[in-house]
Amino acid sequence: MPLLLIAVVVGVAVRLIVHRGWGGPLGLSAPHPLVMAVPLLSLVAQVLAQQPSLSGARSALIVASHLAITAWAAALAWRAPPKVAVEAWGIVAGFALNALPIAVYGGMPVSAAALRAIGAADDLDVAQGHLGKHIGTASGFIADVLGDVIAIRPLTTVVSVGDLVVAASLCVLIIRYPSAIERATRLGSSDDDHDHGCAQGEDVDRTGRRGSEQ
Numbered sequence: 001m002p003l004l005l006i007a008v009v010v011g012v013a014v015r016l017i018v019h020r021g022w023g024g025p026l027g028l029s030a031p032h033p034l035v036m037a038v039p040l041l042s043l044v045a046q047v048l049a050q051q052p053s054l055s056g057a058r059s060a061l062i063v064a065s066h067l068a069i070t071a072w073a074a075a076l077a078w079r080a081p082p083k084v085a086v087e088a089w090g091i092v093a094g095f096a097l098n099a100l101p102i103a104v105y106g107g108m109p110v111s112a113a114a115l116r117a118i119g120a121a122d123d124l125d126v127a128q129g130h131l132g133k134h135i136g137t138a139s140g141f142i143a144d145v146l147g148d149v150i151a152i153r154p155l156t157t158v159v160s161v162g163d164l165v166v167a168a169s170l171c172v173l174i175i176r177y178p179s180a181i182e183r184a185t186r187l188g189s190s191d192d193d194h195d196h197g198c199a200q201g202e203d204v205d206r207t208g209r210r211g212s213e214q
Helices: 002-018 033-048 052-078 082-105 112-117 141-146 161-176 180-213
Strands: 150-152 157-159
Touching: 002 157, 002 161, 033 052, 052 082, 082 141, 082 161, 112 150, 141 161, 150 161
Parallel strands: none
Antiparallel strands: 150 157
């Protein structure tokens, strides 16, 4: 969470500097209630996973919630403006990189070495934080590479490669997201080009008709 917050703050700050202001309204329409239902249901599933009475379904709830979030992000990326399509799919890739170890191990493995690097207590139970999605150290290539294995000491937190990809993509998306003015200008240019092309086609057609009549 601190990493994503920093990504948002940096993205907003750079956008303000580059555009010498916000750059105009982003032209974002209010999301449909069904669009927001997926992340809300995912959050509910992760909260339920912490309940002792549902301990048997903990892994299933955590895995399902993260797969749903990944699919939800992909659906939004599919409709993203072309200018930020790479950044939008970068966020999807980050979610997918996190979903893979969660699906394999039933939770996000956390490196004991990374925890020691940020000064965490030896008896820390990682499953008690972050909505219970974390599990202790797991063995295997996926856990070693895609688990929470990166210690960020200034933030006293441990993150994964997927977290870094999501944060970087989100930051750049905020900076580059086209404003309503840019999108309207681009749409107007496309219409002008289309009209110009049609006019040229009509001229050619008229010229061809005259040649054939002669």
